[in-house]
Amino acid sequence: MIDIKGLRAGIGEREILKGIDLHVGAGEVHAVMGPNGSGKSTLAQVLAGNPAYEVLDGTVTYKGEDLLSLEPEVRAQKGIFLAFQYPIEIPGVTNAYFLRSAYNEIRKAKGEEEIDPLDFLDLIDEKIKLVNMDPAMLNRSVNTGFSGGEKKRNEILQMAVLQPTLSILDETDSGLDIDALRTVAEGVNKLRRPDNATIVVTHYQRLLNYIVPDYVHVLANGRIVRSGGKELALELEDKGYDWVLDAA
């Protein structure tokens, strides 16, 4: 589904990703772990097309297309979804309106018909149960006044509505208590299909108890230094990151 080769990227003068090679196939869940400053979030942001980061080298092929040449909204329309680590607030714009606009843009890009507000409400009613959210929050402004947990659950709700083919979860577990974590993970699991894929960026092994990965990669100093199956995450929990860095 997505093929990353030799990706180098940075911000300003600083190079953060120093040559990433990663291949994710359809139906797979990949975890990307690593110590602070390793470049995990940068990888997520670069894939989504955040203009704050500059790509210095490498290629990213998504569903056969060159991803790096596409604008962020085009990448989204082609099925890439980033669950933000710090979801942004948009006062004055209701969640319902925001989601419906996004949903319709993506449909338009696929040549499909836009959905009207009433049909959309039915659709969203269904999805909102997935993340255990109160329907009243649909009339609140996007992420405004939301708690950390609510913001993260809102990201998953958006994911459920927009049905991406590649989801990138950027430290979705940060700031969540056990119950919120479980809810978020359940939501993500329910959305797994054989024709989509997920990249889970996280520090801690804990989330991976609920969202069980097929592959685990360790990112350190801008490079993937080790890859393995889900057991690798447990080893990291046990031995810490230094163990991997020493061996690398």
Added chain:
Amino acid sequence: MSAAIESLVNREYQYGFVSDIEADAAPRGLNEEIVRLISAKKREPEWLLEWRLKAYRRWLTMKEPHWSNVRYAPIDYQDIIYYSAPKSVTPLQSLDEVDPELLRAYDKLGISLNEQKKLSGVAVDAIFDSVSVGTTMKAELAQHGVIFCSFGEAVQDHPELIKKYLGSVVPYSDNFFAALNSAVFSDGSFCYIPKGVKCPMELSTYFRINAADTGQFERTLIIADEGASVSYLEGCTAPKRSTNQLHAAVVELIALDNATVKYSTVQNWYAGDAQGKGGIFNFVTKRGAARGVNSKISWTQVETGSAITWKYPSVILQGDNSTGEFYSVAVVNNYQQADTGTKMIHMGKNTKSTIVSKGISAGHGNNSYRGKVKVLPKAHGARNYTQCDSMLIGNRCGAHTFPYIEVENNTATVEHEASTSKIGEDQIFYCKQRGLSAEQAVSMIVSGFCREVFKELPMEFAVEAQQLLGITLEGSVG
């Protein structure tokens, strides 16, 4: 991202065209002769000429005020033409006799002056430079006893009403620009709704400045008699020119017992180019007198144009239980400046006022809200709610707030809320990551911001206002 956004078409002010129409113009400059000339051109009665002259002589003793938060090069009042009218227009003619070039000008603005507009149920008075070109629907309105015509016509046909109400809300001595306007006012709209009549359709006036080096000084007077109500809208556009033009209008509204006047403005005067050259100086005095018991006056304004906007549509709450409202969206982009707000003067008992002001600043624009809530000693039970929000787009613009709250009666309830927000690149990226373009993102965020004000506009014009906002802000992110 900046490059991508800046390559978004910076849409040209599409009303910037100049119509090639022969004009009848006074010589440049201002003196008593010019005042007499204007009055004579309009065939005004002696008492009105006297009023103008008193205003002119008073103006000579006044000094231009400089307390606002806007900066502009000094205005040379002798370098302005105070009267210019299309030659083909004679007062009181029918629309059929109007120069087709003039009608074409209005067509280009999307305003149909022929009776086809009847289908949408809106009456239109069209003012081109200093004169009214025509007013639609007059016959139909007359059936209800509603008088809606140009100010000039009203002077001829209803002098008693003009005599009674002109200057009763904004006396010519009120301020420098009001005095100037009172001396040289050209035309404007006049509206009188008789007792108990709810005006059956929206009334609107479209002001168009065309001739160069002229000033536009229109005068509008709207009276709602006991139990009457009316909703009025004014729209304004002007051609692109590299020099500034002065627009100093005066609008007076009067609502008697149980009457309501709703006045909406969608202002899109030429704002100057992206470097701040040219554009209209919009220095306006607008005031409503809620004279009667249970009377109500509402101002709704969407100010997107002008190089400088300087105006405070206000309400004097004289009658007991009277209500005043002010809803405003003021946008400044590029080098535009605005110092706008309102004054709510509580005089009667149990009066109420609501102020919702939304300022949007982009580019190098500078936006100031200036509002006064005054509760006089005998104003028992007065209530005011003020909400003043600013939105900043980009990091080279400015937003300021100058609230004045003067309360002299201790039974008053006065609330003031203010907020400042910014459209950041991170918000734009978040929207883009959900499939929306930068343009859509800005439009959505700004619309959400202005929603409370837009819903006060008459339906026909809410859409126009929304589009205008989008156009004004194009190219602003980056």
